[in-house]
Amino acid sequence: MIRDPGGAGDGIEIRTLAEDDVAGWLAALQTGFLRPPAVTAEDVATFTGSRDLARVRGAYDGGRWVGTYRSFDQELTVPGGAAVPACAVSSVTVSPTHRRRGLLTRMLTADLAAAKERGDVVASLIAAEYPIYGRYGFGPATWITDYEVSTRRAQLDPRYAGPDDGGSVELLDTAGLLAIGPPLHDRFRRLVPGAVDRGAHRWQVHTGAARFSVDEPWVEPFYAVYRSAAGEPEGVVTYRAKWGEWPGKLPDDRLTVTDLIAVTPAAERALWRYLVSIDWATTLHTGHRAPDDLLPLCLGDPRAARVTAHADFLWLRPLDVPRLLEARDYAASGSLVLDVHDPAGLAGGRFLLDAGGPGGTGCSATDRPADLALSTAELGRLCLGDESAVRLAALGLVDEERPGAAARADALLRTSRRPWCPDIF
Numbered sequence: 001m002i003r004d005p006g007g008a009g010d011g012i013e014i015r016t017l018a019e020d021d022v023a024g025w026l027a028a029l030q031t032g033f034l035r036p037p038a039v040t041a042e043d044v045a046t047f048t049g050s051r052d053l054a055r056v057r058g059a060y061d062g063g064r065w066v067g068t069y070r071s072f073d074q075e076l077t078v079p080g081g082a083a084v085p086a087c088a089v090s091s092v093t094v095s096p097t098h099r100r101r102g103l104l105t106r107m108l109t110a111d112l113a114a115a116k117e118r119g120d121v122v123a124s125l126i127a128a129e130y131p132i133y134g135r136y137g138f139g140p141a142t143w144i145t146d147y148e149v150s151t152r153r154a155q156l157d158p159r160y161a162g163p164d165d166g167g168s169v170e171l172l173d174t175a176g177l178l179a180i181g182p183p184l185h186d187r188f189r190r191l192v193p194g195a196v197d198r199g200a201h202r203w204q205v206h207t208g209a210a211r212f213s214v215d216e217p218w219v220e221p222f223y224a225v226y227r228s229a230a231g232e233p234e235g236v237v238t239y240r241a242k243w244g245e246w247p248g249k250l251p252d253d254r255l256t257v258t259d260l261i262a263v264t265p266a267a268e269r270a271l272w273r274y275l276v277s278i279d280w281a282t283t284l285h286t287g288h289r290a291p292d293d294l295l296p297l298c299l300g301d302p303r304a305a306r307v308t309a310h311a312d313f314l315w316l317r318p319l320d321v322p323r324l325l326e327a328r329d330y331a332a333s334g335s336l337v338l339d340v341h342d343p344a345g346l347a348g349g350r351f352l353l354d355a356g357g358p359g360g361t362g363c364s365a366t367d368r369p370a371d372l373a374l375s376t377a378e379l380g381r382l383c384l385g386d387e388s389a390v391r392l393a394a395l396g397l398v399d400e401e402r403p404g405a406a407a408r409a410d411a412l413l414r415t416s417r418r419p420w421c422p423d424i425f
């Protein structure tokens with residue numbers, strides 16, 4: 001069991017959980033997320049059956065859990081397709097009675113130190129609110145865009161009867177999805193920088209097998225697969241339908257996509273066209289897509305896809321700069337000296353990145369003069385290639401120690417397609 005050795009002299013203890021702590025910890029989690037705090041025996045069983053309790057911790061005050069925190073092993077894809085070990089952070093709450101006394105800081109600081117010791121290359125999380133995590137060295141590395149598509153305006157030929165490339169779209173039942181989805185996702189995530197692995201529990205949640213009593217009532221979704229002309233599954237989609245009012249007897253139903261992943265552009269285009277062509281549905285909500293998703297441009301009228309949300313999504317906190325930068329591919333070859341500032345003392349230093357040379361990419365500590373000075377949070381923004389160093393320099397968030405260094409960083413680091421993490425965790 002991990003205990004917070006220092007404490008803060010306030011009697012509140014940060015510690016990991018024993019099995020009989022789970023119900024109280026779950027009640028605190030639900031309180032922090034403003035959900036009813038009632039916890040059932042099934043909730044406790046679902047939680048203990050799917051989590052490593054050694055990685056679940058919380059703040060305990062006089063017999064009551066007042067803070068919750070959990071982390072787990074994750075694989076994060078970087079540009080080029082390599083996966084680096086990440087410490088994924090989740091379930092962070094502090095009770096409203098105990099906020100702003102430093103409890104989040106104590107839980108997170110201890111876990112980041114443990115992640116560093118374990119050899120994780122980055123820490124990752126989905127930030128509930130933008131202002132929380134920058135102070136701990138995290139920066140937003142991927143963004144999402146949600147669309148609402150007016151299917152009537154999409155200008156798809158009303159006679160459209162499916163893919164015309166020899167491929168096909170088929171509906172699946174749950175067993176069919178579970179046979180095709182996990183291996184397909186494994187292929188997908190290696191193609192998409194920013195994507196993370198999906199464990200068995202995520203698929204159970206996705207198909208309604210793992211649920212907590214506070215979850216919305218389960219509504220069975222539709223699942224469909226795109227198969228290439230050769231019969232290979234290349235994309236899957238999960239969506240739900242909601243009946244509309246049918247004003248004046250006109251169909252008015254809505255579809256909501258909860259997952260659409262594809263390993264080829266043909267599959268991605270075919271699944272969007274399938275969704276847009278479903279009779280009765282006039283509106284399609286896409287859920288979180290990559291900010292440069294194919295969707296708007298694969299419609300006859302791209303303006304039929306209206307952006308309803310555009311926001312930061314996956315935040316990264318570098319823990320090992322050389323391994324993070326060595327793992328990825330670069331758009332060009334060249335070198336760059338980065339002065340990385342880390343007040344937490346986990347990942348700072350001056351590093352020479354030698355990208356894409358004949359002997360491969362190298363990154364190691366150096367005493368050469370710096371080109372660019374930045375914090376771990378800004379490196380978190382830049383490391384998957386989504387953000388521009390020139391933009392951050394214009395904002396005063398990175399310092400050019402050598403003129404033109406930010407543009408050189410962009411030439412190396414930026415990617416032709418934007419990174420994307422489709423999974424909430």
Ligand SMILES: CC(=O)SCCNC(=O)CCNC(=O)[C@H](O)C(C)(C)COP(=O)(O)OP(=O)(O)OC[C@H]1O[C@@H](n2cnc3c(N)ncnc32)[C@H](O)[C@@H]1OP(=O)(O)O
Pocket residue numbers: 032033089090091092093094095098099100101102103104105106125126127128129131132135
């Ligand atoms: C990965 C995830 O799970 S994201 C989910 C995060 N959880 C939530 O949003 C649930 C609701 N909110 C909460 O439970 C709490 O407010 C938390 C967990 C966000 C913060 O917990 P606290 O114990 O209050 O944070 P703590 O006291 O350590 O704050 C440290 C600093 O962050 C700041 N801070 C913390 N939360 C916020 C916030 N939501 N907005 C702005 N600043 C914040 C504090 O003001 C403090 O600043 P200071 O160092 O300048 O004084």
